[in-house]
Amino acid sequence: MSTATNLPAQSTPSAALPPELADRLKGTELPDPLGFGRLMAPVMAIAYYRDGAWETPRLTGLDPLDLAPHTQALHYGQAIFEGMKAYRNLGPSFPGSNTLLFRPYEHARRFNRSALRLGMPEIDESLFVGALEQLVGTLDTLVPDRHGQSLYLRPTMFGATADLSVVPSTEFCFLILATPSDAFFTAPISAWIERHYSRAGAGGTGCVKAAGNYAASFAAAAPLREHGFQQLLWLDAVNHTHLEEFTAMNVFVRWGDKLVTPPLSDTILAGITRDSLLQLAKPFGLAMEERQIEIEALLDAIRSGEDIELFGCGTGAVVAPVELLGDESGLRLKLPSQSTAADLRRRLLDIQHGIDPAPDDWQWPVITSPNGSDS
Ligand code: PLP
Ligand code: COI
Secondary structure (H helix, E strand, C coil): CCCCCCCCCCCCCCCCCCHHHHHHHHCCCCCCCCCCCCCCCCEEEEEEEECCEECCCEEEECCCCCCCCCEHHHHHCCEEECCEEEEECCCCCCCCCCEEEECHHHHHHHHHHHHHHCCCCCCCHHHHHHHHHHHHHHCHHHCCCCCCCEEEEEEEEEECCECCCCCCCCCEEEEEEEEEECCCCCCCEEEEEECCCCCCCCCCCCCCCEHHHHHHHHCCHHHHHHCCCCEEEEECCCCCCEEEEECCCEEEEEECCEEEECCCCCCCCCCHHHHHHHHHCHHHCCEEEECCCEHHHHHHHHHCCCCEEEEEEECCCEEEEEEEEECCCCCEEECCCCHHHHHHHHHHHHHHCCCCCCCCCCEEEECCCCCCCCC
């Protein structure tokens, strides 16, 4: 059933962008409005894992991949990804650098945790970050200048062996795609409390970015779209009584002067934005609490007019206030306006754009490549 190799022949990475790719890049303009994922950058980074080792990633065109129909990832879902961003440097802290990657080593470490959970090889953190630097440095003209916009980056790895046996691949493909984007949501959102399906079970893959986690949410999302809602709010898989997270964001509640979020577990993704907000919230005079949040207690408190904000956070979304909660029973509950969420969002973006200083290691300045868009 298996074939010797499903991978193209190895090619040598070159320092200069081939003229054909430089031309593609020159012919690419930012769309208006930018949206999220509307324009894919015409250049991506690629590396294959073969004979037990990763090649050095190289830049190539965003072209179709030549894969056998029995490629493992298509059948058994051995696929993971990261979502991360490069922001235009709008501040004084990093002179000489046009663009700042946000916490790239945190993303590299999470990518490797995802890889291990799905039986895939880790990739050296400096190879991962080096490929990001090379790609982002080349794509400088596709990094939008406006505060809140960014070059969204999508590192991906999938099992590339052509083999229908239910065993892990031995060959893998690593890609980094890029898309200039607005934040996922640019206005307060509506969230649908999912009472029936579960996102993640104990011991499963909920705490990593397995591609299948997202596919498993699509059927649950059908009623959400039918009712015009934007994100699913998932409850725990055992009793459906406690908040876990949104489909693409961690969840926070500001409850009076406390900032509350569920503790990390094997059913919740350890969001890098979540971690950043927990570190940034102190000067806002908020006490941090990582504890279980019971959905009915939260709904009762909102109904009785307690001082509450509910918001999601994630790389794509930054910080997204929730203005309406709904569910299949007909619940429609409006939430008051969200000043803390807006303040945290601005604070985080100011750091991401280099306007405010960041804690150590959060910012990774990228130097524009001379063979990229500047030439
Ligand atoms: N939870 C899920 C399920 C996600 O897909 C994401 C997005 O990546 C997050 C939380 C937020 O994680 P991060 O802040 O690292 O982007
Ligand atoms: C991100 O926020 O970057 C994510 O990876 C979520 C994604 C499903 C859009």
